[in-house]
Amino acid sequence: MKTKTLLPLLLAGLTIPAFADIDRTKKPEPDPAPAASFPDYRTETLPNGLKVFVIHDDRKPTVTFRLIIRSGSIADGSKMGAASFTASLLNRGTEHRDAATFALETDSLGVKVEAASGPDSISVAASGLTKYTDKILDLFSDAVLHPAFADPQFARVQKQTLSSLEAEKQQPSSLAEKLAGKVVYGSFPYGNYLTPEDVTALKRDDLVAFHHAQFLPNNASLAVVGDVKADDILPLIQKAFGSWQKGEVPELKLPELPKIKGLTIHLVDRPGSVQSNIIVLSDAPPRNNPDLPELNVVNATLGGGFSGRLFQNLREKHGWTYGSMSAFDYKKLAGDFEATAETRNEVTGPAVAEILKEIERIRTEPAKEEEIALQRQYNVGNYLLSLENTSRTAQRVQDIDLYGLPADFYKTYAKRMSVVTPAQVEELAKKYLTASDVAIVVVGEAKEIKPELEKVGKVIVYDQELKPVTK
Template structure:
């Protein structure tokens, strides 16, 4: 009898839960209308952040030295920025700066690549060299324990000042690079960015995002030596040191290992004018057999020194700066088109691009593109609600404050100030300026920098696949070529125009 009563009670409870669940299901609402009633109180005061001031000096040879004390851990890191990078590549030889940076670690006048690797491994240090596409500097960095600072600086200075670019190591790197280039062309994300940068920048050097197979085969040791001899000079560089180091010790290390670097004249960094913005167009990169489309839409924006950088940072956060932003919520959470949709903008010594991106299965390509463009228009046409704006501003300031816990990030921010010539209090005032951005500012900035009339849209995928879920829907090529999004041009994955590719099927 007791078992029967217990069973009866359990069934009543389960029945009650089922009824509640069914009622909840019948009243299901979208995530946009859900209100969280158990939210913790929010502190609306502006987070006060004051960065520790670095010690700055200049060696007699012109090298700027920045020393930032952070004694929390017994470690030290150093970064040398030389003001020459991929933007200074010869027009017919993309990849020289990349090759140069990679080859610096492969041998000096006194050490071969194995000896350099053994020297860093023996002291537990990490050495890196890089020259990113679209940038105008090369970096040499090393980090490790404070007790090995002298040995670290010895390796770093040798690599930066005395590379010999051994021919046999160059051939090994060339072979690896050619294999990488071939693999790149199978990646839809690379194809999308290659075309996107090309249509935005034209002949401007920021259009280049990779070496070409032709330049990779052609680059010689003499090209790397010529690049190094032209640009690597102390009066064209900044040395940053951060960690468990006092200013006097940092200056001693800089003087000992870089003080003998000879000053010399360097070429002026001259960049050609940017092309005029093109009217809105759509570019389809044909990738037969692809099960999804990769979408990029955007236009040029501003330089790093532009005062609009801060309000645009807020606008981007609202639009697509993370998993709580509008693009992600709309295209993934609401419509289920994609695993993620985001936006970003970059700014340098020249106007950088704004772009919104999404990857989705073929048969929702039209819906995804329509939804993405609708979110761009919404940023321009409607003021952002106060609660959304305040949440995103607090999130930006909190992320900024958290990033300062990392000494390398802290040093990078100060090098940014020196490199771009930003005000000394730039980062001290950053949280307050973020917090001061209004809804009117966001809408004004969106109208200025989300340029729907000159938006360039790149789609990578199989143009012959259906673009819509319903049976008998148009293909991706037909949808893009229908005129709703702008004139269509079609290219192969190798970047060659497809004759007649822009015409929809009859």
């Protein structure tokens, strides 16, 4: 009874909210992208040449350290795998702590010291609670400056790598990516991939030599992100890395970068395959390309996700694949564009033709504003969301230094993507995409798919060791 009495009184006191008249059949317009969404940071250079970036972020009581060496696998020289092995062993024991001790100390703090290598750099990162900053820095700097490269750990990584390479022979996607690198870059180091022979030829002394030559403070940068102030953290960094001696970075002797001319098809014969892995490749600009933010929207329109044209064509329209995507792979000195799909054998040739058709269509057929608006929102939203990741923020600050990007590159990043027009998409697609100067890599059963591929272009056949087959 009390409820019945109170309910009319409560309802009488309610006011109709202002949003009651909103037309919910219409999608609301998105807010404009922030003019400057990337955080400010302080830059200092230590006397030994180590460049330090401090980004204050007090949302959590944590701190992230990320150091990069501006030398990756491109600096391997004749010792293929030196960079990747060096990175793999940095957290597996130092001159002051064996592998077990190092692991025990990091685990006790809830800290992981991790390293990875890429074509242009090696990164080492550690994160933890701010109250452990001193201890994190001690472990972090020990891994960077004094790795032991102990024989048992070296042997373990060597064995694991050989096992991974053996497994990759059974993975069509791995075969496709390896051959794609060779097709695009030829003898240039960006196209190199590890072989079992490279791994067995590598010795511990090669890692020591690589570390000595490339791990120099004037060949490195350190980003610090977290609940720390520059005036407090810089003296601690000086203490941890100040004794690191600078030196002369070895000059790289590199061959000329090749260019893709005409259309060729490179087919890896994999008997028994019931589907084909397809990669359509073309040349692309390096990482410091001034049109990069806008190109994100171009790529998203063509093949950046479920709403991309490649997906809509090959998956939704034809039902030939679970998905088809595209991406630009930017490196310091060059880049490449890849459009990919996995299809049934019987539709491999038609799928390749449709990928080429979509590449040509985005170059010549104006897109609608609604289509580009969707891709703008998608890219801006993903970027703003990624700013929550402190390691990603650290990487972006260091990318500005590593790749020679404008200082305000990430401050204007979201804004530039948010104003891309259909006309710009067409203009940039004509400038950076091509359906004629392409190399097409396919992994599948040659006897089933080669005849259809020959309708598209000349086919070169390879075995599963990625060696051309001669008849």
